Amino acid sequence: MPRPLYPATLAAKHSLSQNTVQLDFRVEGGFDYQPGQFVQLHFSFQGEDYKRSYSIANSPESFQSTQQIEIAISFVEGGIASSLFSEAEPGLELSIGGPFGILTAPEQYNGRIILAGTGTGLAPYRAMIPVLNKLASEGTQILVMMGVRHKADMIYEQDFRDLAASSEAIEYRACYSREQSLDASLHEYPGYLQNQFPELDLSPENDLVYLCGNPAMIDDAAAALKELGFGPRQVKREKYVFSS
Ligand SMILES: Cc1cc2nc3c(=O)[nH]c(=O)nc-3n(C[C@H](O)[C@H](O)[C@H](O)COP(=O)(O)OP(=O)(O)OC[C@H]3O[C@@H](n4cnc5c(N)ncnc54)[C@H](O)[C@@H]3O)c2cc1C
Known part of the structure; x- marks a missing residue:
């Protein structure tokens, strides 16, 4: 219907x-x-x-x-x-x-939730902020990763910096694919967000990964996660494909 x-x-x-x-x-x-x-x-x-x-x-x-x-x-x-x-x-x-859509947060999660978005693909995670606060207070680890080309493309950054500052269980990383001057103390990283994966000690037993935004990022990231043994239940995705 x-x-x-x-x-x-x-x-x-x-x-x-x-x-x-x-x-x-x-x-x-x-x-x-x-x-x-x-x-x-x-x-x-x-x-x-x-x-x-x-x-x-x-x-x-x-x-x-x-x-x-x-x-x-x-x-x-x-x-x-x-x-x-x-x-x-x-x-x-x-x-x-x-x-x-089913890119929704679980009510409870015993492990780490990684929320990765490019461009406006961060928007659904902003809608989750009250749920993320609740999950973090119950011990769930949360990593929000944003990927854009330039600092001038970044959106909703303060909301996520405030979220990360509110709990030791929450981390925020900003990944810039075309920015020269970055500040590691502000959790700014060069390159695509999926370039961070090797540093994250990813594990299908512990991590639930959300991918949202640019279809190329999602395909790359999903392929990398599959190599690490992640099945479809541990990777939720929303591709921002164009209407034809
Ligand atoms: C589930 C889902 C959620 C989405 N959420 C968002 C969201 O929160 N914010 C948001 O901005 N968009 C989002 N999108 C994309 C959005 O629906 C439109 O596709 C986008 O706004 C472009 O629409 P348009 O009518 O301006 O361009 P169209 O008239 O559809 O496209 C014209 C031409 O522009 C090109 N084009 C279209 N989109 C892009 C692009 N992103 N990059 C490069 N070239 C492009 C294509 O060649 C296309 O033929 C989402 C898409 C999906 C499927």
């Missing part, structure tokens, strides 16, 4: 990085979701109807108090949604389908 569509109105738009904005949509009609899930935005552009998928970047607790979901969108040259949302002003109305 098709999921219902919920009416939504663009309430606010904020810049997150040189190429990424956060769109806050007020959603009506009893919408609900689990942290880590995504929605489909249904919209019209130049007389045609389209839908595009976006992860929800704020927690259900935040949604319950504001009735707004937050979406981080990186613009691509000539993209339909990119064209619409780069120009969109508060008041824009569209429909939201969902929620979808």
